Amino acid sequence: MTDISPPRPDLWTLDPSVLHLNHGSYGAVPRRTQEVLAALRAETDANPMAWFRSVADRLTASRLELAAYLETDPAGFALVPNASAGVTAALATVPIAPGSRIVLTNHAYGAVKFAAERFARQHQAEVVVVDVPLESDDDTVVSRISAALNGSTAVLVVDQISSATAMVFPIRRLVEACAPDGIPVIVDGAHAPALLDAPAGDGADFWTGNFHKWPSSPRATAGLVVAEKWRSETMPLIVSWSEYDERLPERFDMQGTFDYAPWIAAPESLRVLKELDWPRRRMQLSSMLDEGARVIAKALGTSVPDVVNPAPTMRLVELPFPGERTPDAGEAFKIRVSRELKAEITLTGFDTRIFIRLSAHAYNSLDDYKFLAERLPSVL
Numbered sequence: 191m192t193d194i195s196p197p198r199p200d201l202w203t204l205d206p207s208v209l210h211l212n213h214g215s216y217g218a219v220p221r222r223t224q225e226v227l228a229a230l231r232a233e234t235d236a237n238p239m240a241w242f243r244s245v246a247d248r249l250t251a252s253r254l255e256l257a258a259y260l261e262t263d264p265a266g267f268a269l270v271p272n273a274s275a276g277v278t279a280a281l282a283t284v285p286i287a288p289g290s291r292i293v294l295t296n297h298a299y300g301a302v303k304f305a306a307e308r309f310a311r312q313h314q315a316e317v318v319v320v321d322v323p324l325e326s327d328d329d330t331v332v333s334r335i336s337a338a339l340n341g342s343t344a345v346l347v348v349d350q351i352s353s354a355t356a357m358v359f360p361i362r363r364l365v366e367a368c369a370p371d372g373i374p375v376i377v378d379g380a381h382a383p384a385l386l387d388a389p390a391g392d393g394a395d396f397w398t399g400n401f402h403k404w405p406s407s408p409r410a411t412a413g414l415v416v417a418e419k420w421r422s423e424t425m426p427l428i429v430s431w432s433e434y435d436e437r438l439p440e441r442f443d444m445q446g447t448f449d450y451a452p453w454i455a456a457p458e459s460l461r462v463l464k465e466l467d468w469p470r471r472r473m474q475l476s477s478m479l480d481e482g483a484r485v486i487a488k489a490l491g492t493s494v495p496d497v498v499n500p501a502p503t504m505r506l507v508e509l510p511f512p513g514e515r516t517p518d519a520g521e522a523f524k525i526r527v528s529r530e531l532k533a534e535i536t537l538t539g540f541d542t543r544i545f546i547r548l549s550a551h552a553y554n555s556l557d558d559y560k561f562l563a564e565r566l567p568s569v570l
């Protein structure tokens with residue numbers, strides 16, 4: 191294994207008596223960012239009028255920093271509370287004719303599929319789910335999805351890094367596959383910021399991603415990147431005073447009376463990542479996690495599925511699950527792991543298989559995965 195920099199749990203405020211192996215679901219905010227956030231909220235309540243007068247300028251400064259981090263054009267970058275909001279705003283923008291098809295894959299995040307279903311119902315359209323096998327290489331992904339596209343496809347909604355399978359999708363190639371028929375592409379990049387460089391740079395019509403996952407920004411901080419041709423018609427989900435602002439970012443800034451402090455504090459976490467030399471550390475975490483996942487799979491007598499392009503800091507380990515494979519059984523298992531092992535993990539399901547989806551962030555070390563490997567068999 192490559193040399194690994196010492197873990198830095200000191201930069202977070204995570205309970206040290208708990209093993210935190212699921213950064214991927216809700217992130218975790220570093221101490222410094224929490225302090226900035228707390229100071230902003232204190233300022234709000236010291237003088238709400240002065241705070242709200244200052245918000246517009248501070249949001250602009252924050253947005254510019256976040257857009258620069260993504261290496262994207264700030265004129266096409268809007269703040270949204272989460273990737274769910276980003277996908278919903280994008281689906282509300284693309285034309286969906288009666289009888290047309292909204293195409294997704296079987297890796298799509300459940301709530302994103304619900305969003306597609308809602309828009310399909312509203313427009314008398316149909317949701318088509320493309321089956322992409324777990325161990326697919328990029329050629330297979332592109333050919334499976336391309337085969338489902340036709341003249342009646344209204345939009346392709348595709349993960350950049352899937353939640354259930356922690357797999358990186360070849361977005362640029364999919365955008366190219368959609369271009370000849372003018373099929374708009376919405377990229378669900380919820381996990382992409384800080385895991386992929388320039389994640390919004392593949393030419394999709396819409397891209398959304400969370401800063402509250404891997405960049406560790408305060409929760410309810412996400413971005414929506416909109417291609418130039420859609421910018422004038424893309425509207426925030428909440429109608430507020432900037433309804434008639436011609437500029438996309440400013441239109442999305444104004445969400446009525448709202449807690450803007452997380453959006454303003456978000457760049458502080460980017461500075462923490464910079465100090466952690468994040469791109470190098472991300473590589474180290476990736477090889478550490480390869481080993482950690484193997485150790486856990488060995489202890490369980492299972493395997494690490496052969497995901498061709500795994501997310502840098504997430505891995506799946508197959509669970510034997512001798513019992514029922516229902517969501518309730520999975521939830522009960524997570525609660526047992528939390529109570530009995532004081533470890534926080536998440537489970538995902540794909541086809542008929544159940545996986546532990548392990549995460550690694552700068553506060554984790556290989557010992558964390560070894561600890562889980564030793565104890566997990568006792569709660570199966």
Ligand SMILES: Cc1ncc(COP(=O)(O)O)c(C=O)c1O
Pocket residue numbers: 214215271272273274275299301302349351352353378380381400412
């Ligand atoms: C692939 C994917 N899409 C969308 C989401 C939704 O993100 P949020 O809860 O921030 O809206 C998630 C959350 O985990 C996700 O993993």
